[in-house]
Amino acid sequence: MEPSVIEFRNVMKRRRTKTIGPIQLSIPQGYIVALVGPNGSGKSTVLNMMMQTVFPDEGEITWFGESYPRELPISIRKDMGFVPEQLSAEEQHMTVDEAANFRASWYDNWDGYFFDELLSRFDVPRGVKLRKMSKGERRKFEIAAALAPRPKLLLLDEPSSGLDPFAWKLMIDQLHKVMKSMDTTIVLSTHIVDEIRRLADYVILMHHGKLMGMVEKDSLLDNWKECWIQGDASIVEELPGILSSRQESTNTISFITTECLEVEKILQSAGIPFIQTRSLELDEVLRIWIDGNIPANVQK
Amino acid sequence: MRIPIQINENSAEPLYHQIETQLRSLIISGQIEEGTLLPSIREFAGNLNCSVITVRRVYSDLENEGLLRTRQGTGTFVAGVGDQAREHYKRDAVIEALRIAVDKGIAVQFSEDELRELFMEVVREKYETKGGR
Numbered sequence: 160m161e162p163s164v165i166e167f168r169n170v171m172k173r174r175r176t177k178t179i180g181p182i183q184l185s186i187p188q189g190y191i192v193a194l195v196g197p198n199g200s201g202k203s204t205v206l207n208m209m210m211q212t213v214f215p216d217e218g219e220i221t222w223f224g225e226s227y228p229r230e231l232p233i234s235i236r237k238d239m240g241f242v243p244e245q246l247s248a249e250e251q252h253m254t255v256d257e258a259a260n261f262r263a264s265w266y267d268n269w270d271g272y273f274f275d276e277l278l279s280r281f282d283v284p285r286g287v288k289l290r291k292m293s294k295g296e297r298r299k300f301e302i303a304a305a306l307a308p309r310p311k312l313l314l315l316d317e318p319s320s321g322l323d324p325f326a327w328k329l330m331i332d333q334l335h336k337v338m339k340s341m342d343t344t345i346v347l348s349t350h351i352v353d354e355i356r357r358l359a360d361y362v363i364l365m366h367h368g369k370l371m372g373m374v375e376k377d378s379l380l381d382n383w384k385e386c387w388i389q390g391d392a393s394i395v396e397e398l399p400g401i402l403s404s405r406q407e408s409t410n411t412i413s414f415i416t417t418e419c420l421e422v423e424k425i426l427q428s429a430g431i432p433f434i435q436t437r438s439l440e441l442d443e444v445l446r447i448w449i450d451g452n453i454p455a456n457v458q459k
Numbered sequence: 460m461r462i463p464i465q466i467n468e469n470s471a472e473p474l475y476h477q478i479e480t481q482l483r484s485l486i487i488s489g490q491i492e493e494g495t496l497l498p499s500i501r502e503f504a505g506n507l508n509c510s511v512i513t514v515r516r517v518y519s520d521l522e523n524e525g526l527l528r529t530r531q532g533t534g535t536f537v538a539g540v541g542d543q544a545r546e547h548y549k550r551d552a553v554i555e556a557l558r559i560a561v562d563k564g565i566a567v568q569f570s571e572d573e574l575r576e577l578f579m580e581v582v583r584e585k586y587e588t589k590g591g592r
Contacts, residue, residue, distance in 0.1 A: 190511065335505040360510035377513045381473045423471050430566050436471040 161187040162224070164312055164344045165209055170218035172204055179204045179368040181218060189341050191334070192373070193355045194348040195445060196365035202348040203244050205365070206316050209346065210241045237266050240305035244316040244348075246297060251290040255300055258289060259307075266308040277303035280329055294321035302330060306337060313337070315347035319354060331357055352441045366449050372457040382455045383444045384419040387411060387434040388426065398422050402452060415439070417447075418455045460495060466507060474509050479517045486526050486537055487548040495537045497527070 163185040171180035179201040186192055194202045207213035208220060211231050219226055222235050231239075250258045255278070263269035278285065281299040289297060298321045305313060313334075319327050331354070337343055349355060355362060355376065362379060364371040388394070390412055395404045400418030407413050411434065416422050419436070426433070439447075448454060464481045466474060485491045497503070500518065504511045518535055521527045528538045540548070564574045 335501065338501045339499060341501075356508050357505070360504075360512055375510060375512055377474050377510045380468065384471065386471070419471060420473060430562075432563070432566055433471050436469055438468040 161189055164188050164223060165346075166221045167205075167208075168219045168221075170208065170215045170220060172201075172208065172213065173216050174204070177201075177368050180215075182370050184363070184370060184373070186344060186346060187361075188344050190360040191338065191345045191347070191358045192361045192363060193359035193376075194346060194363050194365065195350070195355065196371075197449070200365040201368040202365055203316055206241075206314050206346065206348060207243070209314055210239065210243075212241075212243070237268055237308060238311040240308060240310035240313045242298075242301045242305045242315045242318050244320075246301060252288060254288050255283060255285045258300070259304065262304055262307075268308045270307055270309055273309065274303055274307035277306060277333065280333075281326060295323060295326060298322055299326055299330075302333075306333065309337070311343055313343070313345045313347075315345065317348055317350070319349065319351060334358060355441055364445060364448055371448060372453065374454045374457045378456045379441070379444055379454055380438055382419050383415075383417050383439040383447070385413060385415050385437045385439065386419065386422065387413045387436070388431055389434065390431065394429075394431065398425060400455065402447060417452055421455070460491075460498075461506065462491070462498065462503070464507065466509070475513045475516045478507065478509070478513065479520055482517060483521060483524075483526060483548075484552065486521070487540055487545060487552070489540075489545075491537050493537055493539045496533075497535045497537065499534060 165184075165186045167182045167184040169180070170182045170184075171178065173179075177199070182205065184205075194205065196202055204213060208215055211227075219228075222231065225235075227235070250261065253261065259271075259274060263271065278300070281303060283296055283299050283303065284292075287296075289300065292300065298318070302315075302318055305315070319330060322330060334345060335358075338345065345358075347354075347358070359376045361373050362376050363373045382400070387407065389410055391406060391410075392404065392412065395401055395412055395414050398414070398416060398418075399421050400416040402415045402417065404412055404414035423433075444454075462482065462485065464478055464485075466477055470477065482491075497518075498506065500511050500514045504514045507514070518527060518529070522529060522535075525544075526538055526540065527535050529535045560578075561574060564577070569577070
């Protein structure tokens with residue numbers, strides 16, 4: 160197993176109306192991890208705690224194996240890029256170039272050429288003050304600025320909100336590019352199924368402040384399937400991970416399983432072929448997972 | 460280069476297995492030549508919309524079979540498939556396909572003789588009436 164970039168141990172954060180945690184979490188280096196879950200499930204709080212813009216009430220967080228309960232040192236912070244959901248107000252009156260200079264002064268690894276290249280790719284106007292920008296333009300500036308220091312860890316809180324489809328595609332391509340260096344890690348929160356599909360290696364699901372687990376994306380897609388076979392309920396009863404089944408005709412039964420790979424092995428040894436199988440859509444998968452059905456191979 | 464692999468998400472076959480089978484057959488059939496530099500693991504995963512974990516598994520399986528080799532710092536290349544090995548792989552691929560066909564026959568309760576007869580019938584049909592290859 161790869162070294163972990165960030166670890167949460169029994170982390171709790173009490174908010175006025177809800178409690179986040181206790182959270183156990185380990186983000187492996189070199190992967191893209193998608194943080195998903197309904198509105199208000201605690202995704203932003205988790206990202207903010209990773210960036211230390213929010214401090215936990217209980218538990219411990221470590222960055223590259225070290226804990227910094229008071230303040231993240233510059234040496235760690237300069238390797239982290241963050242696109243928050245709520246964009247900061249303090250740079251509102253600055254133009255793109257002024258804001259870029261301001262940020263470059265914090266990051267000695269700021270790559271001005273790369274930043275310029277990203278801005279022109281994203282087609283962001285440079286002379287304009289940030290507060291005059293459209294939501295999408297501002298988002299594109301934030302993404303470019305987060306990438307410019309070539310961080311080892313990128314935290315993106317719903318980065319695509321406000322982006323048009325062209326800018327969204329550019330962002331996906333850019334994120335793939337930065338991942339070419341094998342020690343870069345991305346954690347992003349998202350509601351967009353296509354974004355998970357294109358980017359994620361692992362999926363973490365949050366619900367009501369609790370972490371429901373982390374699982375390989377491909378394992379979800381391989382295992383959560385709707386299947387049709389010849390037979391009746393007596394066969395389906397013997398299979399693992401069955402969520403529901405339906406007798407389609409006297410001799411055909413369909414069922415939904417969370418363990419298709421196991422099911423296939425069992426059916427194969429019994430000499431029963433699939434008539435048809437269908438992958439569940441990711442949004443179906445997430446809904447069923449939220450309902451309390453645990454995926455195969457989940458890391459908790 | 461871009462590798463022409465088609466993933467069928469609705470198949471019961473796991474993703475890594477689909478990719479592995481197709482990549483293996485592209486290499487053995489010579490459609491991807493010896494010495495070709497394959498995409499990096501992340502790039503390939505991006506093209507296929509699958510995770511790097513899956514691609515890494517495929518590369519390492521095919522490396523163990525001797526079809527790929529990885530050079531530190533440069534990437535993963537297609538290794539030379541010797542003529543003998545190619546014949547060997549071709550044979551294995553055919554045997555595998557026949558196994559699946561026989562399993563299908565067993566599943567619908569055909570007898571050994573019936574299967575043999577059907578097999579000969581298909582062979583005749585393919586080689587005689589359509590001229591085979």
